[in-house]
Amino acid sequence: MSSRRRRWPAELPTTQAGLERAFSYFVAGVRLGTLAQMVPAVGIGVQTSPRPAAYLVCWLAAAGASVAGSVVALVRRRPLGTAASVADLALAGLLLVLAPLVLAPEVLLGTWMAYQPAYALSIIITASGVRGLVLWAGGLAGLIACYVVYLGGDVSGPVAPTAVGNILTYVVYGLVCRMFFGYTRRIAADADASRAHAAELARREEERRAQIVMHNGVAVMRLLTESGTDTSRSALIDLAEAELQRMRSYLRGRSPDGPEPGDAETVALAPVVERVCGRFPDLPLDALLDLGAEVRVAAAHADALERALESLLINVRAHARAYSVVVHLDHGPDGWTLTVRDDGVGFDPAATGVGLREVVVGELARHGMRVEIESAFGDGTTVTVTGGPAAAPVRSPRDDLVEAE
Amino acid sequence: MRPAVAVVDDASLIRDSIGLLMPGLDVVFAAATVEEVVRARPRADLVVLDLHLTNLDQPPGVRQGIAAIRALTGCGYRVCVYTQEERRFVLAACIAAGAAGVAAKALPTARAEQLFLEVATGGTVVPQPVVGILEVLVRRDCITLLSERQRQLLHGRARGLSYAQLAKRLYVSESTLRGYWLDLTRSLSESLRNLTPGEIEHTLGLAPGDLLEFWSSETTDTAHWWRTGAGTQHTL
Numbered sequence: 001m002s003s004r005r006r007r008w009p010a011e012l013p014t015t016q017a018g019l020e021r022a023f024s025y026f027v028a029g030v031r032l033g034t035l036a037q038m039v040p041a042v043g044i045g046v047q048t049s050p051r052p053a054a055y056l057v058c059w060l061a062a063a064g065a066s067v068a069g070s071v072v073a074l075v076r077r078r079p080l081g082t083a084a085s086v087a088d089l090a091l092a093g094l095l096l097v098l099a100p101l102v103l104a105p106e107v108l109l110g111t112w113m114a115y116q117p118a119y120a121l122s123i124i125i126t127a128s129g130v131r132g133l134v135l136w137a138g139g140l141a142g143l144i145a146c147y148v149v150y151l152g153g154d155v156s157g158p159v160a161p162t163a164v165g166n167i168l169t170y171v172v173y174g175l176v177c178r179m180f181f182g183y184t185r186r187i188a189a190d191a192d193a194s195r196a197h198a199a200e201l202a203r204r205e206e207e208r209r210a211q212i213v214m215h216n217g218v219a220v221m222r223l224l225t226e227s228g229t230d231t232s233r234s235a236l237i238d239l240a241e242a243e244l245q246r247m248r249s250y251l252r253g254r255s256p257d258g259p260e261p262g263d264a265e266t267v268a269l270a271p272v273v274e275r276v277c278g279r280f281p282d283l284p285l286d287a288l289l290d291l292g293a294e295v296r297v298a299a300a301h302a303d304a305l306e307r308a309l310e311s312l313l314i315n316v317r318a319h320a321r322a323y324s325v326v327v328h329l330d331h332g333p334d335g336w337t338l339t340v341r342d343d344g345v346g347f348d349p350a351a352t353g354v355g356l357r358e359v360v361v362g363e364l365a366r367h368g369m370r371v372e373i374e375s376a377f378g379d380g381t382t383v384t385v386t387g388g389p390a391a392a393p394v395r396s397p398r399d400d401l402v403e404a405e
Numbered sequence: 406m407r408p409a410v411a412v413v414d415d416a417s418l419i420r421d422s423i424g425l426l427m428p429g430l431d432v433v434f435a436a437a438t439v440e441e442v443v444r445a446r447p448r449a450d451l452v453v454l455d456l457h458l459t460n461l462d463q464p465p466g467v468r469q470g471i472a473a474i475r476a477l478t479g480c481g482y483r484v485c486v487y488t489q490e491e492r493r494f495v496l497a498a499c500i501a502a503g504a505a506g507v508a509a510k511a512l513p514t515a516r517a518e519q520l521f522l523e524v525a526t527g528g529t530v531v532p533q534p535v536v537g538i539l540e541v542l543v544r545r546d547c548i549t550l551l552s553e554r555q556r557q558l559l560h561g562r563a564r565g566l567s568y569a570q571l572a573k574r575l576y577v578s579e580s581t582l583r584g585y586w587l588d589l590t591r592s593l594s595e596s597l598r599n600l601t602p603g604e605i606e607h608t609l610g611l612a613p614g615d616l617l618e619f620w621s622s623e624t625t626d627t628a629h630w631w632r633t634g635a636g637t638q639h640t641l
Contacts, residue, residue, distance in 0.1 A: 288537030326565030341565035
C-alpha cells in the first residue's frame with residue numbers, strides 16, 4: 001500500500017493534462033467529502049423536518065448530484081464543463097431557496113441537518129475551475145443571493161455574525177479556489193511550453209552535433225571519391241580512419257567531445273595540432289609549434305580544436321589551391337593563439353558553410369574560444385583561434401640570468 | 406633583363422631542363438659538382454644548388470650540403486638551395502651557412518622560378534620552418550632585435566601573413582615592408598650564423614648534441630653531413 005502511495009504521484013504527469021486530471025480528483029474529493037459529512041445527519045434531518053419527504057428528495061438530489069459530478073469529473077479526467085457547472089450551481093441555489101420549506105427554523109444555522117449551505121460551498125469550490133469568468137462570478141453571486149433567501153432575507157440580529165461569516169466564506173473560498181485553478185493552469189501551460197522548447201532545443205543540438213561529427217567525414221568521403229589517383233587517395237586514409245572512429249563513437253551514443261567541458265583532465269595542445277597536420281601529408285604545410293609547446297587545454301577543448309583544425313585543413317585541401325599553409329601556435333600573457341594561414345584563393349567570409357560556421361566558429365565558441373576569420377578573394381585566408389588562460393611561459397635564458405643576479 | 410644563373414645538380418635531367426622550364430632565367434652554366442663551378446668561375450647572378458650531390462657516378466669527395474654552400478659563397482656567389490630536404494634544422498643550417506634562399510623541389514615550377522628571380526635580384530627566401538626557428542630565437546632572447554617594427558614583421562611572417570595583410574595592419578606600404586624584410590632576414594641570417602649549436606639547442610629545448618650532425622661548422626665537408634638521426638625523415 002505504501003509503495004502504491006509512493007507511485008501514485010509519479011503516475012500523474014505534471015503536464016496540463018495531468019493537472020486537469022488532478023483537478024478531477026480534487027473535485028471528486030470535495031464533493032464526496034461533503035456528501036460524507038451530510039450522511040450522518042440525514043436521519044435526524046428527516047425526523048425533524050416539517051416536510052420529511054421533501055427533505056429527503058432534496059437530500060437525495062444533492063447526494064446524487066455530488067456522486068454524478070464526481071463520476072463525470074473522474075471519467076472525463078478534468079473538472080466539470082460549463083453546462084454541468086450551470087446545472088450544479090442552479091441545483092445548489094434551488095436547494096438553498098427550498099431549504100426554509102423543508103427545515104425546522106432552529107436548525108438553519110450551524111447544523112448538518114441543514115446541509116444546504118455546506119453543499120453550496122462545495123459547489124462554489126468545485127465550480128471555480130470553470131473556464132468562463134462570467135459564469136463563475138454570476139454563479140457565486142447567485143448562490144450568495146440564494147443564501148440570503150435561505151436566511152429569510154434577514155441578516156440582522158443575532159444571526160448576523162454567522163450569516164456574514166458564511167457569506168464571506170463563500171466569497172473567500174471562491175476567490176482562492178479560482179486563483180488556485182488559474183495559477184496552477186498557467187504553471188502547467190508554461191511547463192508544457194518549456195518542455196516543447198527544450199525538446200526543440202535538444203533536437204537542434206542533436207542536429208548540430210550530427211553536423212559537427214559528420215561534416216568532416218562527408219568532406220573526406222567527397223575527396224576520396226573525387227581524388228583521381230591512388231596516391232592522392234592514400235594521403236586521405238589516415239584522415240578517413242580518424243573520421244570513421246569519430247562517427248562510430250557518435251553512433252554508439254558517446255559524446256564526440258569526450259570528457260565534458262570543465263573536466264580537470266588537460267592535454268598538451270601542440271601534439272594534437274601536430275597529429276592533425278600529419279593527416280595532410282599532401283598539403284604544403286608548415287607547423288610551427290615551438291612557442292606553444294607548453295600550452296595545455298581541457299581534453300574536451302582539445303577535441304573540439306582537433307575537429308575544427310581538421311575542418312579548416314580539409315577546406316584548404318578542397319578549395320584553397322594554396323602554395324603555402326602555415327599552422328602556428330603561440331602563447332602570451334593573455335592566452336594562447338592558433339593561427340592557420342593559407343595563401344590560396346580565399347573566399348567571402350560572410351558566406352561560410354557548415355564547416356566554418358558550426359565545426360569551427362560555433363563549436364569553438366561553445367568551448368570558450370574565440371575565432372577570427374580573415375579572407376579575401378585572391379589573398380588567402382587567415383583563421384585565428386584564441387583561448388586561455390595561457391600556460392606557464394617557456395623560460396628564456398634571460399630569465400635565468402635575471403634570477404641568477 | 407634575365408638574371409644569369411648557374412645550376413649545380415647531380416641529376417642531369419634537372420640541369421638540362423631548368424633553363425627550358427624557367428624562361429625567366431638565363432642558365433649560363435650547369436654542372437654536377439660545386440668543384441666545377443669553383444674551377445670555371447662563370448659570371449652568374451645566382452647559383453641554384455642541390456644539397457645532395459653524391460651518387461655512384463660522381464667522383465669521391467665532392468662537396469655537398471653546407472660545405473658546398475660555403476665554397477660558393479666564398480667565391481662571391483649568391484646561392485639559392487633547391488632541394489627536397491624538409492628537415493627544418495638542415496634548412497636553417499643552409500641559411501646560416503650563407504645561402505640567400507631555399508626553394509623546395511616540391512614547389513610548382515613557376516613558383517620556384519619566381520623565388521629564384523627574387524634571390525637573383527638581391528632578395529632572400531627564408532623557408533617558413535626557418536622563419537619559425539628565428540621567431541623562437543628572438544622571442545627567447547637568443548637573437549636580439551632592436552626595433553619593435555622588426556618584431557612585428559617577424560611575428561606576422563612567422564604566421565604566414567602576406568605583405569598585403571601586414572601592410573594593412575602596420576600602416577606601411579608593401580614595398581616598404583619588403584625592404585624591411587630583406588634587411589631583417591639578412592640580419593637574422595647573420596645572427597644565426599654566429600650562434601653555436603649549443604646555444605640554439607638550449608633555446609629551443611633540444612637535447613645537447615641534437616644539432617651537431619646538421620649544423621654548420623668548419624668540418625662539415627664530409628660525405629655524410631646529411632646523416633639522419635633515429636626517427637627523423639629520410640627525404641634526400
